[in-house]
Amino acid sequence: MEQYFNEYAEEVPAGETSRALSRAAAEAGVCVVGGTLPERCGDRLYNTCTVWDSSGKLVTLYRKMHLFDIDIPNKITFKESEVLSAGDQLTVFEYNGVKVGLGICYDLRFPEMAHLMAKEGCSLLIYPGAFNMTTGPKHWELLGRARATDQQLYVALVSPARDLAAGYVAWGHSSLLDPWGAVLHQLDHRPGTLLADIDLTTVEEVRSQIPIRAQRRTDIYDTVQKS
Template structure:
């Protein structure tokens, strides 16, 4: 049995032997999202309970699961976090089902600012984490898609992780996936799973959705989960769908199509240990030449 030195910050890696029995059953819920916020939230709560019945311990929802995705909708659908109705519904659902809920994302109003925000709720209904999308989706692909979240939204300024079921989990939202430095910091902090609620579109989805997930997973030797809304061809913004889970070898473990559906799979910690011991890039990094530094923002305005 391999007893090599630990290669991550999280205390789990300080224990011997390296290979541990453990894991987490995760459900990625690919919801159909329409213009009626109440119906969207009701559908999410219903699917949380269904996932629990299938054995899920952690249930993840997609980006903007309670509202249509688009700059013209953010202000209309925005609410306070955690004081708004959507947060209350997720908290109650997590407590009733006794699961951890990664609440996709919703438009958050905080004073004069709007954010794209993910909330995480524990099995007692407690707020475990809140992540505001750090990298705003501003792109221009001629004759394909032009979108500017920064016209309406403010960016978050924090790296977000939380622990559940003995696994440290990192959070990002959609465009955050494109920035490996952010993922590297979460991995350095001991994460074995990164969850990205996202809504890639019909241009970037087929090109980059799976590629980026596999890159983050293989580079950092951890699990990566992407959770998309279902595709709605009549929507102003058409999501790619294809929610997926990628293992620490960089291989898709499970994936969905573009219809409403739920992906249920096991996060196996043994796979993380296996990859990191057999290909020990974390111990081989040349920190004497290069290093990614996490600068904590100590000045909070809200």
């Protein structure tokens, strides 16, 4: 998979994928969080998620911060850092009065990142990702529920469908988790559409009933953003 990053990389927002996402957002009149694409920026490549408003204008982008460098013997070895550069900025955007935070795939494993986005007022975190057939069944839903529970917000996990003929096989199972950590909706491994309304009053209800945000012992520990 790593060999394709350079081949398919494009600039944002001038590239073909960006133009297609911009058109799709404008034609549908909706905000589009456009999954990820290999972004070329100077001599660097990033795994990047772009966001487009209902007029097709680029709202913001997020460059994956945590690169997927793992080695599980006899199952999967992957080293994104051989090709990709890591982003160094959190991305939070506001649309129609709702603050949304972005992460990509492996970022889901880092609660500090989610905490900082929640601290900035996010009610929803969106993670486009493609967990594999080893980590997907073990951790995809588990980590999504953990982030929803520990930050008391909605989490959307968005995966490609499973293609057994592909060089990298995704687990699939796009999901929506609520602030209680419950799975509200979930697809299986096949192509599909998940359409759901989100009740933001649930976020405040959970946070008021279980007030962990106010009870954190910041006199002893804290999570801070350095840049």
